[in-house]
Amino acid sequence: MATAPGTIADAPEGGAELRRRLRRSLRWQKTRALLLIAPLLIFILVTFIAPIADMLFRSVENGIVSTTLPRTVAALAQWDSRADELPGENVFEAFYLDLSIAVERKAHTRVGSRLNYESPGIASLFRRAGRALTEFDTGSYRDHFFAAGEAWGSAEHLAGLFEDPSASKLLPETANAFRAWHGRNAGRNRPVADYVYVSLARELDAAAAGNELDGLDGPHARSLADAAAGVGDIAEISFREAFVEASEGWGERDLWRTIQVFSPRFTEGYFLNAVDMKKGLDGFEARPDNERIYGVIFARTLFMSLTITVGCILLGYPVAYLLASLPLARANILMILVLLPFWTSLLVRTSAWKVLLQQQGVINDILVTIGIIGDGNRLIMINNQFGTIVAMTHILLPFMILPLYAVMKTIPPSYVRAARSLGASSWTAFRRVYFPQSLPGIGAGCVLVFILAIGYYITPELVGGTKGIFISNRIAYHISSSLNWGLGAALGTILLAAVLILYWVYDRIVGIDNVKLG
Amino acid sequence: MKLKLVVATATGALALAGGPVGAIDLTVVSWGGAYSQSQINAYHNPYMEMNPDVNIIHDESSYEAVAKLRAMNEAGNITWDLVDVVAADAIRLCDEGLAMEIDFDNMLESAPDGTSASEDFGALIISDCYIPQIVYSTTFGYRTDVAEWEGREPNSVCDIFDLESFPGKRALEKRPINNVEWAIHCTGVPLDEVYDALGAEGGLEKALAKLDTIKDDVIWWAAGADTPQLLADGEIVIGSTYNGRLFSLIEEKGAENVKMLWDAQAFDLDGWIIPEGLPQDRLDATLALVRFATDTQRLADQAKYISYGPARMSSAPLVGQHATLGIDMAPHMPTDPANAKNTLIYDYKWWADYRDDIDAKFQAWLAK
Numbered sequence: 001m002a003t004a005p006g007t008i009a010d011a012p013e014g015g016a017e018l019r020r021r022l023r024r025s026l027r028w029q030k031t032r033a034l035l036l037i038a039p040l041l042i043f044i045l046v047t048f049i050a051p052i053a054d055m056l057f058r059s060v061e062n063g064i065v066s067t068t069l070p071r072t073v074a075a076l077a078q079w080d081s082r083a084d085e086l087p088g089e090n091v092f093e094a095f096y097l098d099l100s101i102a103v104e105r106k107a108h109t110r111v112g113s114r115l116n117y118e119s120p121g122i123a124s125l126f127r128r129a130g131r132a133l134t135e136f137d138t139g140s141y142r143d144h145f146f147a148a149g150e151a152w153g154s155a156e157h158l159a160g161l162f163e164d165p166s167a168s169k170l171l172p173e174t175a176n177a178f179r180a181w182h183g184r185n186a187g188r189n190r191p192v193a194d195y196v197y198v199s200l201a202r203e204l205d206a207a208a209a210g211n212e213l214d215g216l217d218g219p220h221a222r223s224l225a226d227a228a229a230g231v232g233d234i235a236e237i238s239f240r241e242a243f244v245e246a247s248e249g250w251g252e253r254d255l256w257r258t259i260q261v262f263s264p265r266f267t268e269g270y271f272l273n274a275v276d277m278k279k280g281l282d283g284f285e286a287r288p289d290n291e292r293i294y295g296v297i298f299a300r301t302l303f304m305s306l307t308i309t310v311g312c313i314l315l316g317y318p319v320a321y322l323l324a325s326l327p328l329a330r331a332n333i334l335m336i337l338v339l340l341p342f343w344t345s346l347l348v349r350t351s352a353w354k355v356l357l358q359q360q361g362v363i364n365d366i367l368v369t370i371g372i373i374g375d376g377n378r379l380i381m382i383n384n385q386f387g388t389i390v391a392m393t394h395i396l397l398p399f400m401i402l403p404l405y406a407v408m409k410t411i412p413p414s415y416v417r418a419a420r421s422l423g424a425s426s427w428t429a430f431r432r433v434y435f436p437q438s439l440p441g442i443g444a445g446c447v448l449v450f451i452l453a454i455g456y457y458i459t460p461e462l463v464g465g466t467k468g469i470f471i472s473n474r475i476a477y478h479i480s481s482s483l484n485w486g487l488g489a490a491l492g493t494i495l496l497a498a499v500l501i502l503y504w505v506y507d508r509i510v511g512i513d514n515v516k517l518g
Numbered sequence: 519m520k521l522k523l524v525v526a527t528a529t530g531a532l533a534l535a536g537g538p539v540g541a542i543d544l545t546v547v548s549w550g551g552a553y554s555q556s557q558i559n560a561y562h563n564p565y566m567e568m569n570p571d572v573n574i575i576h577d578e579s580s581y582e583a584v585a586k587l588r589a590m591n592e593a594g595n596i597t598w599d600l601v602d603v604v605a606a607d608a609i610r611l612c613d614e615g616l617a618m619e620i621d622f623d624n625m626l627e628s629a630p631d632g633t634s635a636s637e638d639f640g641a642l643i644i645s646d647c648y649i650p651q652i653v654y655s656t657t658f659g660y661r662t663d664v665a666e667w668e669g670r671e672p673n674s675v676c677d678i679f680d681l682e683s684f685p686g687k688r689a690l691e692k693r694p695i696n697n698v699e700w701a702i703h704c705t706g707v708p709l710d711e712v713y714d715a716l717g718a719e720g721g722l723e724k725a726l727a728k729l730d731t732i733k734d735d736v737i738w739w740a741a742g743a744d745t746p747q748l749l750a751d752g753e754i755v756i757g758s759t760y761n762g763r764l765f766s767l768i769e770e771k772g773a774e775n776v777k778m779l780w781d782a783q784a785f786d787l788d789g790w791i792i793p794e795g796l797p798q799d800r801l802d803a804t805l806a807l808v809r810f811a812t813d814t815q816r817l818a819d820q821a822k823y824i825s826y827g828p829a830r831m832s833s834a835p836l837v838g839q840h841a842t843l844g845i846d847m848a849p850h851m852p853t854d855p856a857n858a859k860n861t862l863i864y865d866y867k868w869w870a871d872y873r874d875d876i877d878a879k880f881q882a883w884l885a886k
Contacts, residue, residue, distance in 0.1 A: 109613035120875035123613065124867055290723070293882040300885075359687075360752045383737050461740050466692075466884040474881070480585040482874045483610060 059489035062267040068111040069098040073263040092239035100195035101180040132246035138194040148227040174199040270490035305453035311393040312400035320404035353391040357382040383465030400445035407441030443515040548602040550578030556823035561811035605787040612647035617791040627813040629832035650789040650829035655852035657783035659764040660756035675782035676704040689757025692738035694880035701728040765825035780857040827853035
């Protein structure tokens with residue numbers, strides 16, 4: 001129904017009108033097409049694109065440290081992690097405040113778990129410190145404010161104070177600390193927690209030093225000025241000593257180094273971990289030998305997926321050929337046999353392979369009975385790579401046979417007959433005429449089988465033993481057991497990248513246009 | 519059966535379809551199989567009989583509870599009300615703020631003699647968020663008809679490492695927990711010092727070196743049902759699994775040539791957590807169910823259906839006979855004095871800290 005644009009332009013009368021109507025009708029057609037695919041588009045966006053984007057983001061996201069410990073992160077920025085000394089008292093004081101607020105919000109163990117991924121032992125340091133905080137000898141701070149005026153002991157007074165924008169602006173961190181306390185304890189008639197006073201003293205001291213209190217007016221100016229007087233003389237305690245007394249681990253530089261290294265909002269740490277590396281003092285370094293696993297498992301996953309794909313071609317090609325050349329009635333019966341495994345639960349099929357392949361299993365029993373092997377030398381065929389490759393080849397075989405069959409069905413038998421009548425041997429006819437025409441089916445089958453295999457998880461878990469596990473098994477561990485979703489996401493991202501690269505290579509070598517699903 | 523087994527996705531629809539007016543649906547998550555059935559028989563059925571307005575929906579997702587609870591929490595839509603998890607998972611959930619803190623003495627029933635709940639559970643309270651329910655153990659089963667053993671039977675966990683007296687394939691769990699403890703114990707460390715020894719410099723390497731001596735003869739299992747199957751088929755001669763699985767193989771299925779080795783059995787807990795952030799009405803209903811399901815009698819009742827020991831001290835004298843076999847259950851409990859002569863007390867806090875690190879090293883060792 002194409003109308004050449006020239007004809008419209010040539011029409012002297014009503015040309016503009018016609019053009020307009022054509023545009024409108026084309027636009028309507030486009031909208032209709034878009035509306036038709038809209039459900040699918042939205043579905044793919046929500047269930048496919050968005051989760052992948054989320055995964056990519058999680059593999060670098062590290063906001064938890066800086067949002068939970070903002071004061072500490074700021075104070076630690078000044079600390080030279082190469083120096084022989086622990087961070088200064090200001091870092092410990094900031095950490096005391098951050099941790100107290102985190103305990104109030106029950107976030108301290110979460111940040112502890114996050115850092116535990118990088119340096120084992122931190123989780124329980126945070127857990128223990130969360131309990132020890134209330135034992136810190138912080139009475140002198142509280143006493144100072146109580147002496148400055150009774151009102152300072154009342155939560156209502158403090159709540160009123162921090163509703164005043166000028167006070168909140170002058171003492172932002174204390175306002176934040178007080179709100180954390182107030183959120184959990186409002187109306188419960190409890191004394192205001194000490195960390196609020198520690199924060200107040202810290203900020204008032206700084207404000208007084210900067211003469212910021214002078215210009216202050218409003219209802220609270222007086223009381224703040226009173227409290228600020230002598231705030232520098234409070235008998236300060238050493239938070240460093242208090243922490244080290246609670247757990248010796250707080251006196252180790254490596255711990256603070258870990259917090260410092262993992263304080264930015266985004267981190268490459270998960271990716272480093274996923275390629276068996278870590279961030280050391282002098283940039284990236286390889287992990288010690290006994291912690292390197294992912295490289296080996298990635299290589300193994302690729303190798304086994306390739307082997308399984310080749311196995312599927314070798315087994316699937318003859319079956320598909322037979323299917324395509326048999327009369328329809330018999331082909332249908334054969335087709336049911338091919339499809340039967342599809343209708344059986346994956347777990348059942350995998351368990352069946354166990355029964356067949358194990359040392360006391362069917363195959364070994366038969367071999368022993370007919371005397372091919374002795375009872376003492378039964379073959380080990382399961383819980384290793386061999387078992388995984390056999391079970392997965394079987395499971396993925398239909399994905400190779402079906403596209404091959406679909407392509408072979410379209411190859412006219414007369415071509416081979418023509419080749420034969422022109423003198424080609426049956427092998428030559430197959431090699432030069434039939435096989436090249438079936439290539440698109442092999443291509444499609446390979447892509448399907450390989451991509452399915454590389455992400456396989458259940459079968460390797462059940463029959464893989466120690467050497468037959470895939471990278472997906474580690475991803476599953478990190479998603480569901482260790483809750484280290486960042487590392488799981490990084491491993492997943494690398495896997496995705498590997499598949500995309502292989503797809504690109506495949507496209508260059510075979511050409512993706514040369515793939516047919518039927 | 520009045521119960522409906524409904525998958526998680528259907529719970530929302532069911533809540534809408536609702537029963538009688540004012541009825542409330544509670545989704546209780548557990549492990550499935552015989553274990554869930556024992557909970558249904560001992561807790562849920564009696565509770566629903568007493569409270570017709572409560573409908574308990576069973577979900578068998580405990581295997582992935584930690585990840586799912588986090589996902590629900592991030593999505594802000596908690597669809598579970600009560601979740602059965604092992605202790606290590608409970609600690610993680612508590613740390614992540616995904617499980618609610620429990621006020622033991624106020625939320626739970628006291629023992630019949632008036633002992634407070636926190637005293638009755640005693641040392642088994644290993645986290646602020648976790649109500650222990652049963653004690654189970656990971657222990658060994660072995661075949662008694664191995665010709666090469668010439669009538670010898672293993673009586674120590676270290677016989678696992680003795681390939682000369684006890685040749686044949688062994689099954690161990692495909693994770694470091696328990697295995698490294700047994701291994702370091704068998705290098706000559708007393709059971710109550712294994713965690714100090716493992717934490718010391720080179721400790722883990724020593725344990726892995728011990729495991730190296732049998733590595734070629736080990737089949738690593740991932741599911742609790744593996745070892746009983748491997749034992750029954752004669753694929754292995756000795757293997758670790760949960761004591762309830764071995765009970766089921768030996769007593770319920772009558773495998774006569776399989777026996778249990780209780781030495782150095784590793785105790786662990788299974789119990790309830792309540793997800794953080796439930797709406798008040800569901801929270802109240804859940805707390806009422808938990809109060810009932812964790813009282814002294816109910817915990818003892820569960821032992822009729824499965825051979826796991828009740829977590830309350832006051833429940834132990836009430837443990838009776840198996841519901842269908844009619845045999846006394848007490849001798850099959852891991853906590854029975856005859857079985858618990860030599861036990862490994864699992865250190866949850868230690869594993870919470872070092873699990874990921876050791877798991878990485880263990881997997882690296884396995885892959886070698």
